Amino acid sequence: MPKVSVFDMAGKSVGEMELSEGVFGIEPNKHVMHLAVVNYLANQRQGTQSALTRAEVSGGGKKPWRQKGTGRARQGSTRAPQWRHGGIVFAPKPRDYRLNMNKKVRRLAMKSAFSSKVQDNELVVVDSIALEEIKTKTVVDMLSKLEAGKKALIVMPEKDEKVIKSARNIPGVKTALVNTLNVYDILNCDKLIVAKGAVTQLEEVYA
Numbered sequence: 001m002p003k004v005s006v007f008d009m010a011g012k013s014v015g016e017m018e019l020s021e022g023v024f025g026i027e028p029n030k031h032v033m034h035l036a037v038v039n040y041l042a043n044q045r046q047g048t049q050s051a052l053t054r055a056e057v058s059g060g061g062k063k064p065w066r067q068k069g070t071g072r073a074r075q076g077s078t079r080a081p082q083w084r085h086g087g088i089v090f091a092p093k094p095r096d097y098r099l100n101m102n103k104k105v106r107r108l109a110m111k112s113a114f115s116s117k118v119q120d121n122e123l124v125v126v127d128s129i130a131l132e133e134i135k136t137k138t139v140v141d142m143l144s145k146l147e148a149g150k151k152a153l154i155v156m157p158e159k160d161e162k163v164i165k166s167a168r169n170i171p172g173v174k175t176a177l178v179n180t181l182n183v184y185d186i187l188n189c190d191k192l193i194v195a196k197g198a199v200t201q202l203e204e205v206y207a
Contacts (some may be wrong), residue, residue, distance in 0.1 A: 001018045001019060002019045004041055004125050007127065008127050009126060009127075010145055011147075019118065020207050022084040022206075023202060023203050023206045024123070024146075025117070029108060029112045033112050033113055035101065035109065036182075036183035037187065039099045040183065042098065047095045048092075048094055049092045049093075050093055050094055051088040053086055054077065054080055056091075057085070057086065060077040061080055064078070073206045110181070113186040114202070123194065124148070124193045125199055128195060129154065131160075132162075133168050134161075137148065137167055139173070149191055150171075150172045151188060151191075153176060153191075154176070154187040155192065156195050157178065163175060174189070
């Protein structure tokens with residue numbers, strides 16, 4: 001079973017913790033993680049873009065000039081794509097970009113992401129993440145002492161407005177709960193900072 005050190009918010013080691021082999025110790029499946037990232041990014045798209053085709057642009061009902069005898073190319077409408085103010089060729093229309101993933105594949109992708117963070121030494125377990133007041137400087141100090149990079153994802157066992165509001169102004173730092181985690185955010189961070197209570201919940205959900 002993989003073991004990790006447990007730190008406090010001051011960056012001092014306060015013990016060790018054994019992680020579940022089935023959640024944090026599997027061989028990461030890169031293909032499945034890639035599918036999960038593509039799925040997440042596709043589902044973020046609104047799909048509201050829209051442009052007008054030549055059939056929808058106003059005007060252009062009259063033939064600009066007669067078919068033959070002018071020496072110019074034949075034209076049927078001033079709203080054809082090659083004309084100024086003409087319609088758009090293959091104009092984008094509102095559509096749904098959502099993709100679906102099998103539940104087993106989704107779970108495997110999450111476990112692969114957790115395991116890859118453990119293998120790369122990018123998982124940091126914190127004994128407890130709690131603040132007495134809303135203060136961004138406290139979270140900045142914690143991240144500095146935990147040697148978190150420019151991007152950090154803080155995972156908490158339960159919603160804590162003080163932590164969320166203190167961290168939201170820091171560029172590159174995100175907060176998440178166990179039930180709002182996704183593969184993209186896990187892979188996109190330099191350090192995955194998880195409260196000890198959240199680790200227990202993750203093992204219960206994914207083991």
